[in-house]
Amino acid sequence: xxxxxxxxxxxxxxxxxxxxxxxxxxxxxxxxxxxxxxxxxxxxxxxxxxxxxxxxxxxxxxxxxxxxxxxxxxxxxxxxxxxxxxxxxxxxxxxxxxxxxxxxxxxxxxxxxxxxxxxxxxxxxxxxxxxxxxxxxxxxxxxxxxxxxxxxxxxxxxxxxxxxxxxxxxxxxxxxxxxxxxxxxxxxxxxxxxxxxxxxxxxxxxxxxxxxxxxxxxxxxxxxxxxxxxxxxxxxxxxxxxxxxxxxxxxxxxxxxxxxxxxxxxxxxxxxxx
Amino acid sequence: xxxxxxxxxxxxxxxxxxxxxxxxxxxxxxxxxxxxxxxxxxxxxxxxxxxxxxxxxxxxxxxxxxxxxxxxxxxxxxxxxxxxxxxxxxxxxxxxxxxxxxxxxxxxxxxxxxxxxxxxxxxxxxxxxxxxxxxxxxxxxxxxxxxxxxxxxxxxxxxxxxxxxxxxxxxxxxxxxxxxxxxxxxxxxxxxxxxxxxxxxxxxxxxxxxxxxxxxxxxxxxxxxxxxxxxxxxxxxxxxxxxxxxxxxxxxxxxxxxxxxxxxxxxxxxxxxx
Numbered sequence: 001x002x003x004x005x006x007x008x009x010x011x012x013x014x015x016x017x018x019x020x021x022x023x024x025x026x027x028x029x030x031x032x033x034x035x036x037x038x039x040x041x042x043x044x045x046x047x048x049x050x051x052x053x054x055x056x057x058x059x060x061x062x063x064x065x066x067x068x069x070x071x072x073x074x075x076x077x078x079x080x081x082x083x084x085x086x087x088x089x090x091x092x093x094x095x096x097x098x099x100x101x102x103x104x105x106x107x108x109x110x111x112x113x114x115x116x117x118x119x120x121x122x123x124x125x126x127x128x129x130x131x132x133x134x135x136x137x138x139x140x141x142x143x144x145x146x147x148x149x150x151x152x153x154x155x156x157x158x159x160x161x162x163x164x165x166x167x168x169x170x171x172x173x174x175x176x177x178x179x180x181x182x183x184x185x186x187x188x189x190x191x192x193x194x195x196x197x198x199x200x201x202x203x204x205x206x207x208x209x210x211x212x213x214x215x216x217x218x219x220x221x222x223x224x225x226x227x228x229x230x231x232x233x234x235x236x237x238x239x240x241x242x243x244x245x246x247x248x249x250x251x252x253x254x255x256x257x258x259x260x261x262x263x264x265x266x267x268x269x270x271x272x273x274x
Numbered sequence: 275x276x277x278x279x280x281x282x283x284x285x286x287x288x289x290x291x292x293x294x295x296x297x298x299x300x301x302x303x304x305x306x307x308x309x310x311x312x313x314x315x316x317x318x319x320x321x322x323x324x325x326x327x328x329x330x331x332x333x334x335x336x337x338x339x340x341x342x343x344x345x346x347x348x349x350x351x352x353x354x355x356x357x358x359x360x361x362x363x364x365x366x367x368x369x370x371x372x373x374x375x376x377x378x379x380x381x382x383x384x385x386x387x388x389x390x391x392x393x394x395x396x397x398x399x400x401x402x403x404x405x406x407x408x409x410x411x412x413x414x415x416x417x418x419x420x421x422x423x424x425x426x427x428x429x430x431x432x433x434x435x436x437x438x439x440x441x442x443x444x445x446x447x448x449x450x451x452x453x454x455x456x457x458x459x460x461x462x463x464x465x466x467x468x469x470x471x472x473x474x475x476x477x478x479x480x481x482x483x484x485x486x487x488x489x490x491x492x493x494x495x496x497x498x499x500x501x502x503x504x505x506x507x508x509x510x511x512x513x514x515x516x517x518x519x520x521x522x523x524x525x526x527x528x529x530x531x532x533x534x535x536x537x538x539x540x541x542x543x544x545x546x547x548x
Contacts, residue, residue: 002373002376002377002379002458003373003374003377003379003381003382003385004373005369005370005372005373006369006370006373006374006385006389008366008369008370009366009367009369009370009389009429009433010370010385010388010389012366012422012425012426012429013388013389013391013392013426013429015422015426016392016400016404016422016423016425016426017391017392017395017400017403017426019403019407020400020402020403020404020406020407021395021399021400021403023403023406023407024399024402024403024406027406071302074295074298074299074302075298075299075302075303077295078295078296078298078299079299088538090303092534093303093306093307094303094306095534095538096306096307096310096530096531096534097306097307097309097310099483099530099531099533099534100310100526100527100530100531101486101487101504101523101526101527101530102487102489103487103489103504103507103508103511103523103526104310104313104523104526104527105309105310106511107313107507107511107519107520107523108309108310108312108313108523109309110511110515111312111313111316111515111520112309112312118312148305148306148309151302151306152306180287180291205394208396209396209397209398209399211397211398211489211490212489212490212508215512216508216511216512226396226398229398229402230398230402233402239406242402243402246396246398246399246402246403249396249398249399250395250396250399253394253395253396254394257394
């Protein structure tokens with residue numbers, strides 16, 4: 001039967017996703033004594049340190065998403081308005097970082113933002129500030145790096161939806177007397193919202209589980225769920241606690257996707273199937 | 275500067291009115307590209323410290339990289355793992371995408387959703403889950419284990435690219451071949467595959483890059499003689515900044531730029547064909 005051709009792919013996903021995550025789910029209910037327990041989940045509610053981790057994760061994800069929207073929307077608008085001839089060239093500015101290893105980009109920011117880094121030297125030379133600012137190994141550095149890495153994820157779907165907008169609609173709005181800004185806010189912007197929501201959602205969800213950039217640019221001061229999971233495994237080798245945190249991360253991710261798909265009904269756009 | 279007064283869009287707005295948009299977009303594009311490319315001049319510095327612009331130029335860090343058995347072994351491993359992932363993920367991803375798209379079976383949509391879960395589940399979870407399960411069956415630190423995990427990550431990308439190509443392809447051509455007596459497999463290879471080959475090539479490159487740039491899973495399940503280049507880079511970034519990384523980063527940037535330009539070339543060929 002035709003569907004049989006999908007069996008190898010299904011087997012791989014079962015082996016790498018279903019079984020391991022099922023196992024983690026099971027481990028999250030097992031205490032150090034090997035008995036069933038809810039203690040790993042109880043600790044999350046009781047301990048202040050966990051609350052801080054969840055709060056930081058949410059904060060970093062939300063701020064990164066907002067920065068990406070504020071920077072990404074005008075950029076996508078600019079790219080969408082370009083004639084196709086030159087658009088390809090300017091698109092490289094978005095695609096090149098998108099294709100470059102995030103380790104390379106994280107490393108570049110580490111170098112750019114450090115105390116004696118290019119940014120501090122430059123700003124001090126032109127007199128923006130006098131003493132080197134601490135721009136890395138903290139929240140500032142993490143947000144800068146995350147926004148840089150996430151921006152293409154917002155711009156690409158947004159650009160897709162902007163390109164689909166019928167230009168005659170703007171023309172018509174202008175003809176019946178709408179000012180350019182009115183035409184933008186009442187015609188163009190509402191039509192671009194589906195792409196904006198899809199892009200923001202991808203960014204937010206990717207941020208929730210992001211590891212490399214907060215681990216390197218946060219310098220241990222920005223503890224997100226993902227960095228906390230590895231810390232628990234490295235320092236305490238506590239599989240129960242790490243798994244429970246992972247389960248919470250997964251469920252939050254799925255909840256965000258589920259709720260927004262109910263609100264915005266865009267699951268077709270995101271999942272790419274009719 | 276007469277172009278400033280020309281109409282820039284379908285409303286009455288002129289280029290002069292939206293000069294702020296061009297300036298803003300230019301700044302953002304520079305900020306997107308510079309941190310990606312800045313590692314290149316830095317890698318030719320002679321200094322132990324990361325300074326910019328370098329006071330003295332040299333190939334010191336390239337020698338350091340090329341003379342290091344650790345980095346050389348990791349580079350070969352990453353290339354090998356990336357190639358194997360590409361060779362495994364592309365055929366099984368294309369087969370699954372084809373089967374699900376053509377069958378029109380009720381279960382197809384469900385299977386599709388299942389097969390793209392590796393894109394939705396936070397990678398940190400896949401990493402620790404695979405680390406645990408692989409530990410139980412003793413395939414941590416093996417090429418087989420890493421390729422298997424990377425294949426799971428690459429399958430959704432291959433499927434999405436292939437499915438969108440199939441959507442733009444007229445399946446009737448294959449139906450004609452089959453009504454004339456060609457078996458399905460033969461009809462696929464002779465009629466369908468040649469028409470979607472550009473997308474299949476793009477998805478193969480994406481599969482390679484997914485594996486080659488992958489960090490988190492590699493940190494956990496690769497090690498010893500089978501450690502990947504990203505694993506070594508990550509620990510080097512977290513612990514101390516070794517300028518050798520700048521040389522390696524430059525090589526990674528060149529690899530991804532070549533792959534990106536190849537896909538751009540492929541898609542322009544595809545457009546020309548139509």
